[in-house]
Amino acid sequence: MPQPPADATAMLLIRHFETALLELFARGELSGTTHTCLGQEHVPVAVSGLLEPDDHVLSNHRGHGHYLARFDDPEGLLAEIMGRKGALCQGVGGSQHLYRPGYLSTGVQGESLPVAAGLALHLRRRRPGALACAYIGDGTWGEGAVYEALNIAALWHLPLLVVVEHNGIAQSTPTARAMAGTIAGRAAAFGIAHTLVTATDPARIRAGLAPLVARVRHGEPLIAEFRVPRLGPHSKGDDTRTAEQVAALDDWYPAVAAADPGLDRAQRDRVASVVAEVTARPMAEWDQG
Numbered sequence: 001m002p003q004p005p006a007d008a009t010a011m012l013l014i015r016h017f018e019t020a021l022l023e024l025f026a027r028g029e030l031s032g033t034t035h036t037c038l039g040q041e042h043v044p045v046a047v048s049g050l051l052e053p054d055d056h057v058l059s060n061h062r063g064h065g066h067y068l069a070r071f072d073d074p075e076g077l078l079a080e081i082m083g084r085k086g087a088l089c090q091g092v093g094g095s096q097h098l099y100r101p102g103y104l105s106t107g108v109q110g111e112s113l114p115v116a117a118g119l120a121l122h123l124r125r126r127r128p129g130a131l132a133c134a135y136i137g138d139g140t141w142g143e144g145a146v147y148e149a150l151n152i153a154a155l156w157h158l159p160l161l162v163v164v165e166h167n168g169i170a171q172s173t174p175t176a177r178a179m180a181g182t183i184a185g186r187a188a189a190f191g192i193a194h195t196l197v198t199a200t201d202p203a204r205i206r207a208g209l210a211p212l213v214a215r216v217r218h219g220e221p222l223i224a225e226f227r228v229p230r231l232g233p234h235s236k237g238d239d240t241r242t243a244e245q246v247a248a249l250d251d252w253y254p255a256v257a258a259a260d261p262g263l264d265r266a267q268r269d270r271v272a273s274v275v276a277e278v279t280a281r282p283m284a285e286w287d288q289g
Helices: 005-024 042-048 064-071 074-081 112-126 138-142 144-156 183-189 200-217 241-247 253-258 259-281
Strands: 056-059 103-105 132-137 160-166 194-196 223-228
Touching: 005 064, 005 200, 005 253, 005 259, 042 064, 042 112, 042 132, 042 144, 042 160, 042 200, 042 253, 056 064, 064 103, 064 194, 074 103, 074 259, 103 112, 112 132, 112 144, 112 160, 132 138, 138 160, 138 183, 144 160, 183 194, 194 200, 194 253, 200 223, 200 253, 253 259
Parallel strands: 056 103, 056 132, 132 160, 160 223, 194 223
Antiparallel strands: none
């Protein structure tokens, strides 16, 4: 199904941004680490369309798409990853640890969920109708903090939306070999609503989620589980799967790019321009005092 222009624009921006990062690493122009969201771009694009300005977003190590869907700021994000002038956090956060009012990401598995629960409690008290949205992966369900946060969210009726990007592999371990039961079953254990999303069209996803998210704003926490592929490696070049296994995964990109080649080319060119401009900047300076 053809995507609305705004959705397709955002999805293509994220795809080309992530691809550009891997190319920069391959050329030796980036150091450290990065975790791309190739194949999962539609999730934050769909979810961000349901969020209001007062809502808070808690992201994770694979969070570039979450940030770009929320703020459309590839320049600030790339500058942060490269440690260049104009960096979002002066270059000290890098790829995983980003802060902006209403947005926080961390590379520590499971840490964002208890923080999100605390923010949800604050929002319930001070900004009724606002919610906290936490993105986690299927591998994060091995962390005890997840269950403590869900317990509190259910007991205190917190406006907490948990978005699970279930890509079926935790770094290099298939989820089926590490997690017993289902995410739906674990949500049921706390009396928390759960919905499974398999679509890739953001408009269709939002239509299904909108009434559920409206309930979240009134103190009914929700776990929205998205079944997605992870088309890229865990981090840069460390994919343990065969090329054939990766090629067999579903990808939304070919259909969307073919539907509007001009838009695809425009977003590719935009990312190339951002890379050229940010790479030419001097390194960021910060007070180490």
